[in-house]
Amino acid sequence: MGVLALGRLISVQRERRRQRQRRRRTQARDDPVPLLAKRGRSSWQQDDRSEGRKRVKYSGPDIPQKIWRHIISLVPMQDAARAACVSHAFLRCWRFYPNIGFSNLTVGCNGVLTKAETSRKFASKVNQVLKNHSGIGLKTIKLEFLGHNSSDCSSLNSWLRVAITSELEELSLMLSSEVATYRFPCSLLSGLRGNSIRYVHLSGCVFRPVVRLSCFKSLMNLRLYHVRISEDELGCLLSSCSALELFSFGYCNEITCLKIPDMLQRLNDLQVVGCNALRVVESKALNLSSFYFGGKRGQISHGEQLKNLTMPHPRALDNAHAMLPTTMPNLETLDISLRLKTDTPMMHSQFLRIKYLRITVDVYSFPHINDYISLVPFLDASPCLESFYLQVAEPMEHDSIFRDPSPLRRMPGHRHDKLKSVKIIGFNSAKSLIELTVHIIENAGSLESLTLDTADCSLGCSDSETERCSTLGQSTLMEVPRALFAIRRYVEGIVPSTVKLDVLEPCARCCNAS
Template sequence: MGRLISAQRERRRQRQRQRRRRIRARDDRVPLLAKRGRSSWEQDDRSEGRKRVKYSGPDLPQKIWRHIISLVPMQDAARAACVSHAFLRCWRFYPNIGFSNSTVGCNGVLTKAETARKFASKVNQVLKNHSGIGLKSIKLEFLGHNSSDCSSLDSWLRVAITSEIEELSLMLSSVVATYRFPCSLLSGLRGNSIRYVHLSGCVFRPVVRLSCFRSLMNLRLYHVRISEDELGCLLSSCSALELFAFGYCNEITCLKIPDILQRLHDLQVVGCNALRVVESKALNLSSFYFGGKREQLSHGEQLKNLTMPHRRALDNAHAMLPTTMPNLETLDISLRLKADTPMMHSQFLRIKYLRITVDGYAFPRINDYISLVPFLDASPCLESFFLQAAEPMEHESIFRDPSPLRRKPGHRHDKLKSVTIIGFNSAKSLIELTVHIIENAGSLESLTLDTADCSLGCSDSETKRCSTLGQSTLMEVPRALFAIRRYVEGIVPSAVKLAVLEPCTRCCDAS
């Protein structure tokens, strides 16, 4: 009998030990912070008589927790704040906030008014729990509806624009710019740390110089209503500016870059139809992207990179670029080819990279590619030449013109090493240009002839998406390949790497 009682007691002790091990194993899954003290963890007595550990807050310094939460995506950090008071305290100092239709879940079948109300409700709910302290960047992308649909924009910006803010993005629907940006929020000590500003689809009327923009390095204004005087006042406040992008403003006819912008090295202008004059006194400006018609351009002599994609930007490029941009090294232009391009004698003295996109919408569309030889001849330092050819007309094909190929004697391109032609076709003048380059570029190392812009296609790779080719392109590719075999391959020196790109069978089937 005594042995039976002893066995029962031993089994009872074993069950108790197993229960204690299970409790310890469960508690060990709680972060080790629980074992450091009672400041963040509490003992909670339950009806079962067991004691449970309950987490009531982080035991690390607040700055460390805030840094950890700042590394979490905004949506995840916001969800965590909804389930924990500790994470809510960290959320009040979350540094990077961004709102768009997708982030607030407005991608459904709601009407514009319903979407605007839902967007405003979500943003109000999130910003209500944010103190504004520690906020470094905010992005408000309120697209698809008029700014008048949201009456809370001012209050959102009032929370965002503090003495600590570094990045500010406000993108509104650009159909009608009606929202007046509250420039008064930028007065005093507010915004002194701003380094990046992107405004789109609003009215910006600074009445005085904004002292808070002294640290501004990147300024982007698109679809913004602003006068020439106001823009000049704004730019005069940005002595640290390094990049200025300006576009789609029809109130500006003359864009003047003041000499106070000594750090400005990148200027981008696009879609300003009323613009007639671009004048820059920024001595260190090195890159200029101009996406409009050329009227009158004046730049400092330090400009090295020029991009002008508008098809009518450089009808007279040979006449105006050399005198105003003597240090140009990279030129990316779109133009119409003319058979009467005049001779040029070493006018682009420092250009090393030349990219030309041929206007495919010229009328009558007869592109004389060999007229580009004067451009090459005028660039004695040219090393890389990239040509985007236009789709040929039927009458331009070399197979319709049996006359001998034209030659351009007396032209040498001794430093040209790399040539790429995208959209290579059977146009006779294009083949004449290719033959001319092969015969007169003694340092040529590589020649790439891409018949259908295959560099963006699949190249027979399972991981890339096939291109959708037009019927005219599919019909032209065999003619282009035959022209390469007949007129080009046989004269390419052995030291030159020839690459002929064509669409794969899946590209053709997909089209």
């Protein structure tokens, strides 16, 4: 509902009031005293005019203020703020508006302004809006002050002082991550009564909690990025969040050892990314089921209950091949990135529960070559695997099967009887990739679907004539015909009739756009 809809509602109400006024005037001529006696005091008043007539005037809306506040709360913040400028009734509702968010976009700070001008305009706009807000009823506050130093804005403390109340549920403060200089006023939280806060997102600031925060007892979602905080302070913070369900932590370079205490029994999702100094991640949370680790390498210690693991950095598994099966025996979903070599360590058959495996192969620099057939041990170590998703690197000229006439390698004795779906994104004519595909076809007796996507067409191609397709690199465009020829020559003839083979290639518009 926008301002126009509110305007139509007000017009309808005015017309209804006019009709009621006409009826009351008619009744007042016949018997004005009983009418006034019946009504008593109300928002309708009568006054005498020079000609002896009595005119009824309306002093306010006849809709309860609580309903008006609810209606205004459904309006986007910009429209609600504009409405408050033209109506006292709307202004009174704005004082209790529940969800407030500010960013360079919402306050109209475009890229033409300098950093200093942007800071001044941002502060002026926010001050102008918040000065009319009582702080009562505020549920969500989001301050996205990016693109300039947080020290340029001297009003952050006063804004947070208005926003952080016992009714607040969501708090987001995102500052420029270039230099984290703003010190978050923890005293506003430590002295806060109540436990209504459910979501906290802090970015680009200094956060130094030295005592447990009782207001975080109901906190379920905590996100810290580019935050300067020590290990002891982080431990103090986490000990205050007994209801925490998701903890996302990134680019905090003061932390070398991340310890998740066992008191976080509701924590089920842990995300760690970009912490270069981090060496150890140790979790004692009993119900942690999903872990995203975006670091290069580190010692990972989790309970046996972990079911979903994502490790996108290609070096994260350099020393983890033997560790993963023993420390995480209940994994069901594994999403990893790695580089393949002919001497890739063999995997022990201990991924007994993995059903979904996604591998993204990182690009090697010449003269190294990714050897895709070395992925067979991963498949063999997962006897319950049902879905296999492979994102391959760009091919190298000397890696093509058309430049190596030697017979295809076979790896007999490896069966993948529960594998049903295989998708290879960026399929090319690399000989080892052809060998892997042939191996899967010959050894996956339950295979139902095989998708070979030559250029990530599922994301690049558009079904609409008005939308543009993604631009493809020259090397990809040159490789697609070779990949299609390799599929026809080595793959299509050995695919069983029970397997659905989908071969995806760029459309004509993709090629023209490139």
